[in-house]
Amino acid sequence: MNQNDLKNLTIENARYLLDSRQVSSLELTESYLERIDNTESDINSFVTVSKDTAINDAKNADTLIGSGNQKLLTGIPLQLKDNLCTRGIRTTCSSKMLENFIPPYDAFVTEKLKNQGAVLLGKGNLDEFAMGSSTENSAFQSTKNPFDITRVPGGSSGGPAASVAASQCLFSLGSDTGGSIRQPASLCGVVGLKPTYGRVSRYGLIAFASSLDQIGPITHTVKDSAMVLNNIAGFDSNDSTSLNVPVPNYLETIDKGIKGFKIGVPKEYFHEGIDPEIEKIIRDSLKVLENLGAEITEISLPLTEYALSVYYIIAPSEASANLTRYDGVKYGFNYIESESMWDGIEKTRQFGFGDEVKRRILLGTYALSSGYYDAFYLKAQKVRTLIRKEFEDAFSNFDVLAMPTSPSTAFKLNEKMDDPMQMYLNDIFTIPANIAGIPSISIPAGMSHELPVGLQMMSGALQEEKLFQAAYAFEQATEWHKIKPEI
Ligand code: GLN
Numbered sequence: 001m002n003q004n005d006l007k008n009l010t011i012e013n014a015r016y017l018l019d020s021r022q023v024s025s026l027e028l029t030e031s032y033l034e035r036i037d038n039t040e041s042d043i044n045s046f047v048t049v050s051k052d053t054a055i056n057d058a059k060n061a062d063t064l065i066g067s068g069n070q071k072l073l074t075g076i077p078l079q080l081k082d083n084l085c086t087r088g089i090r091t092t093c094s095s096k097m098l099e100n101f102i103p104p105y106d107a108f109v110t111e112k113l114k115n116q117g118a119v120l121l122g123k124g125n126l127d128e129f130a131m132g133s134s135t136e137n138s139a140f141q142s143t144k145n146p147f148d149i150t151r152v153p154g155g156s157s158g159g160p161a162a163s164v165a166a167s168q169c170l171f172s173l174g175s176d177t178g179g180s181i182r183q184p185a186s187l188c189g190v191v192g193l194k195p196t197y198g199r200v201s202r203y204g205l206i207a208f209a210s211s212l213d214q215i216g217p218i219t220h221t222v223k224d225s226a227m228v229l230n231n232i233a234g235f236d237s238n239d240s241t242s243l244n245v246p247v248p249n250y251l252e253t254i255d256k257g258i259k260g261f262k263i264g265v266p267k268e269y270f271h272e273g274i275d276p277e278i279e280k281i282i283r284d285s286l287k288v289l290e291n292l293g294a295e296i297t298e299i300s301l302p303l304t305e306y307a308l309s310v311y312y313i314i315a316p317s318e319a320s321a322n323l324t325r326y327d328g329v330k331y332g333f334n335y336i337e338s339e340s341m342w343d344g345i346e347k348t349r350q351f352g353f354g355d356e357v358k359r360r361i362l363l364g365t366y367a368l369s370s371g372y373y374d375a376f377y378l379k380a381q382k383v384r385t386l387i388r389k390e391f392e393d394a395f396s397n398f399d400v401l402a403m404p405t406s407p408s409t410a411f412k413l414n415e416k417m418d419d420p421m422q423m424y425l426n427d428i429f430t431i432p433a434n435i436a437g438i439p440s441i442s443i444p445a446g447m448s449h450e451l452p453v454g455l456q457m458m459s460g461a462l463q464e465e466k467l468f469q470a471a472y473a474f475e476q477a478t479e480w481h482k483i484k485p486e487i
Pocket of ligand 1: 131155175176179181208315
């Protein structure tokens with residue numbers, strides 16, 4: 001397949017081409033590997049390209065298709081964020097600490113995709129341990145935005161979002177703790193879904209903040225997103241927070257339309273810091289939804305303003321605990337020229353972790369330390385409960401809420417690296433969904449100065465069907481998802 005054909009390909013139409021034998025998985029896979037070869041020097045979205053296993057997966061997929069036993073994702077080339085464990089393939093978290101870590105097991109989602117016969121092209125770059133909003137915190141490389149390679153792709157799933165936007169793969173999986181799927185999806189003009197907390201098993205996702213982390217798809221279209229979620233969601237006894245409830249077939253309800261849908265628009269998401277062009281694009285998008293039959297109502301969620309503060313206490317606290325395991329003893333980087341055991345542990349952490357990770361460990365350790373625990377951690381947990389309750393109340397009156405995904409479009413590389421607060425503010429609209437554990441999607445909704453703008457929608461817990469319905473209706477009525485970068 002030629003490179004331009006890849007640009008218009010979705011999982012849905014690739015499935016058709018594979019099943020009607022117009023293309024084999026091997027041809028498709030080789031085309032993507034060639035595309036990666038041609039574009040990687042500009043985009044830097046892969047930490048590892050697993051060429052040999054990809055070719056092998058593709059040949060196996062062709063055998064399956066030949067025997068008529070293919071599934072929805074058989075033969076479909078994909079990427080996985082490099083914090084998702086892949087047996088036998090390096091999984092680095094874009095950290096020096098795990099630079100040479102080869103997991104002895106697969107994440108639940110990796111196994112699910114393998115069982116489908118999907119083709120793994122490689123591992124996507126991220127901010128170290130998923131901490132960041134620009135992918136510049138990777139210990140290895142900065143990923144570039146395919147729409148403008150002088151700009152960031154967002155983060156922390158910048159590799160996954162950029163690789164889908166640059167048509168280096170048909171889809172990728174990211175992780176979202178405070179916006180890491182949706183914000184990069186918005187900045188790269190693709191579809192990013194954070195499912196309900198517990199909808200997708202976190203087994204084999206290298207932990208950042210365990211009460212917030214969730215895995216989800218980054219795709220070209222809403223239908224592709226539903227197809228992927230159908231195949232990665234579900235109960236897993238290896239994750240005690242995974243929800244033991246049936247997974248609906250999201251494709252069955254996706255095209256039901258949104259006549260009579262009640263959509264709430266929280267006014268707190270249109271504050272002064274938001275780029276006026278983004279505000280206009282989102283307001284225009286609301287009109288599109290209204291024309292499709294939805295009822296739009298402005299509402300107020302006054303606790304929204306506390307979400308960012310709550311997040312920057314809870315997430316670092318959990319991270320400080322989760323990251324204690326990197327001591328150079330069990331696995332990962334190990335500073336060998338140490339004088340004693342304690343010196344070894346200290347130096348391993350000093351040289352193994354980057355600055356942002358250390359900042360989070362310090363913040364979290366401080367918030368959890370005796371004397372500060374009640375004032376910070378406990379207080380944050382209480383406010384979290386109130387925020388969750390505020391959303392629950394909203395969803396007793398509304399099907400979905402709509403708002404911008406990010407207050408800005410893709411910013412310049414290095415623009416915010418010296419100012420962590422500015423970087424943190426980029427997630428102000430995405431963090432509340434993680435705090436509340438509810439699903440949320442970002443879809444392409446416009447362009448500002450030739451850069452993509454995302455519309456975000458949230459729904460009540462386990463109501464992903466409603467998100468897909470609304471997002472699909474919007475996508476069918478607009479052309480934004482068809483705009484591809486030049487590259
Ligand atoms: N950007 C946020 C942070 O730095 C969110 C990251 C994420 O969702 N993994 O923590």
